[in-house]
Amino acid sequence: MQTSFTPEQLADPHVAESEKILRRCVHCGFCTATCPTYVTLGNELDSPRGRIYLIKDMLENDRPADREVVTHIDRCLSCLACTTTCPSGVDYMHLIDHARVHIEQTYQRPLGDRMIRGLLAAVLPYPARFRAALALARVARPLAPLLRRVKPLAPLAAMLDLAPRRAAKRRPAPASGDHPAAHGRVILLEGCAQPALDPGINAATVRLLTRRGVAIATPKGEGCCGALVHHMGREPQALDFARRNIDAWTREIEAGGLDAILITASGCGTTIKDYGHMLRLDPLYAAKAARVSALARDITEYLSTLDLEPLPKRDLVVAYHSACSLQHGQKITALPKLLLKTAGFTVRDPAEGHLCCGSAGTYNILQPEISATLKRRKVKNLEATKPDVIAAGNIGCLTQIGSGTAIPIVHTVELLDWAYGGPRPSKLGG
């Protein structure tokens, strides 16, 4: 597609990158068809092609973001289904990342929106604060219907709806792997929201890996991956999170013998795999960030290198929900299903598997209406496969889908841990 940027504009490396991305787009429109918001709202402005055009217009004209542009960019889930569909290879992810930073730098959001976003950015990435917030939410839940009636407060209602009704049992932090590493040594990202919402996921991961002789390092100083604030366009904060993790992990990497950095929440995985790109302009961190990204693996990617043995078929039907950050962000599609099948489960794919469930980080809080529509659609498709259990690889999806169905939902690794000698996931009952 034709672009018109001046040499002065292109001197900014961020603009230069976006220009390259825009030049790839031929405006064929394929991306509209698999975009959850276009499918839901039927307006090209809420499709990847429409947003690409809005961003192009804004950047070419050196314009601050305005209400209209922000409305349509905000509605993007960053599910990246468009990048799976796009035949031209348009790097939509980095284009919308740039647009979000531009919005954050040039646009003042209405007060209510600013407060909600400030609250999310100050709470979610910090496990202790998030646990406290969840406790508060359990008390405040009766206020949800009231809040929903006041439009600027609707995100608060969405938050209350999503908060689990019961507190997650605190579990001890995963044991540090000091024992000899027979089959490798890895870092397991502890994460921020996931351990508060469901500590059972990493516990299952530790059990499974430990049984397989994999040593797990838990480096000090690690924190949130930065994805939550990154998707809000709060780049300095996101890069600080990234640098902090890179520092913590680089110490482990330099100690030698580290095979992988494992992530059990695919939303985080997509961001960590992008650290190299996020910090490419930082001379102190570019190389270290690239090294971290190269070592980052989704848990299912790593497990598939362990040659887990085939197990006899068991009488349990699993509907596999492919998290967008896995299937579109990291292009991991068949692996998790193959692991489940090898472990003896019957795996079913729901219709419209490419469509987002509406979780998308903080999207279900900031865009509660679209998110709820997508959740209903997703749950309907999953339930149509008549599963005993739903499995997914991302905490956001687990929370979102779990709040819309009575069918138990677990992380893929919890089923694998169970199949290979761990306890039956408590969510399955019995």
Add this chain to the structure above:
Amino acid sequence: MSQPIAFLPPRAAVLSQRARIIADLAALLPDGGLVHEARELVPFETDAYVAYRQLPLAVALPRTTQEVSAVLAYCNRHGIPVVPRGAGTSLCGGAIPQPDAVVLGLSRMSAILDVDLDNRVARVQAGVTNLSISETVGPEGFFYAPDPSSQLACTIGGNIGMNSGGAHCLKYGVTTNNLLGVTMVLMDGTVITLGGAHLDAAGYDLLGLVCGSEGQLGIVTEATVRILAKAEGARPVLFGFATSQEAGACVAEIIGAGIIPVAIEFMDRQAIEICEAFAKAGYPLHVGALLIIEVEGSEAEMEAMLAAIVTIARRHSVMTVRESQSATEAALIWKGRKSAFGATGRIADYICMDGTVPLGKLSHVLQRTEEICTGLGLRVANVFHAGDGNMHPLILFDANDPAEAAKAEDAGNEILKVCVEAGGCLTGEHGVGIEKRDLMRFQFSDADLAQQMAVRYAFDADWLLNPSKVFPLEGRPAA
């Protein structure tokens, strides 16, 4: 060098009333159905023919036939041009608006209304995507046959407007052969029904007239289409040749022998490289040209047809013959082919031609195409429906280089003239739109065009529907 394609001058009376028109239309379309903010109009300034761009006055996104009727009646009363838009995937600028026009987008009318397997028909809203019809009836063993490469995104309403084809139309025919009825809104707001859920209707066959009328006779809001039972099996087979000429001659002999496979698709070396890079379908990279030939039916039927085709291909020195070994591989072969245009975006900007020629002339036209493009210093990739003689040279250029963009347009015009001179036509399936409008006189006599315009006049006397398209601006009847 040819002049840029002109649009009709905007109607001053419409532009001066913009604020009032927007207020009135917004009232007809509750629920955020009118886009009118300056920023928000920009993404509607073009379709997949990005060489031309014009901002519209507003964009209407109705949800019902009644809303379409209300908008059209209003625009008719006030002399406001209307440009229909499905998914905006037109390769000839069929959905490019103009400053005094309201874009009427059907993207919020995307429901499948009724599926009647016993009678092999489906009734759908016009904004439904082509592929979603096949996806809906697929689990029951049925499909909708015409399959434009953009079928993932393009709408059935757009398909009707352009009488779209696709790879599988060699056997099953194009849109007009698979369309049974429509609900259409005339420019004055009148809602009419043409055809129905049966093969033929009493009275004039106006359905045939509407199909391919590029949104100039009315706006189709619902369609009843024929769905077909899927064949027992289907298998794409890859045939690699040293040269485009040999591949072209092979196609002519296959069809000449009375063999009609489901599809015969052609790719030259440039196109093979582009598609393989995206789809990783395993296309042979050492050949000069590739035919994807799909056969279908029972195992025995497929074997028999394939054997006959292989015999012919050998006479044309075929280098490789490879059958797809699995459903996954077959899907990849088609994914690569159907993504060819978009995937070309990885290496260059392009414009896509759509001329159709008699099969005996395929080799000649391929050679002339190459000469025209290299003569202008341009690269070309060929990927097209060879069995139908429906050629799609993709002329590659740099859109940020205005001189090269103009050359690409010139090359396209020359190639289409070669197609017409070879006994073919300007467009096989994409439509005329804005792109081929000024070439219409190479194809049609003044009398031919006058008769077509008379029909258009009968439906829309003020020429409000998609007015800048199809017919050259000079020589139109005075309104």
